[in-house]
């Protein structure tokens with residue numbers, strides 16, 4: 619815990635879990651946002667329209683379940699308000715709450731298909747992670 623179990627460079631080919639879904643994933647899925655505490659990641663301000671779209675994707679797009687538990691953010695610890703144990707980051711949309719850290723979102727963008735952890739939302743909002751331009755462009759033209 620406190621350490622992510624996997625790291626992939628942005629825009630490399632997504633292969634994790636592929637053996638479980640050999641036929642129903644886009645053939646050229648690219649990794650986005652597989653960060654850990656041992657690799658420096660790019661940070662910057664990004665278009666404020668990006669986060670609301672990613673939130674919508676986390677709630678509405680295809681999600682592969684990754685583990686039985688949660689991956690916790692490798693950069694911060696969010697503690698339960700009463701009991702003293704770490705809890706996953708979460709987001710809320712229209713009164714629905716979703717825990718981040720157990721799902722991989724699959725989207726087919728305009729230029730590429732991408733696989734990203736749903737923690738991507740938290741990485742951008744809380745840790746200023748800046749994904750590659752091509753991904754941001756595809757997100758902004760998605761809906």
Ligand SMILES: [Zn+2]
Pocket residue numbers: 691692693694695740744745
């Ligand atoms: Zn965090």
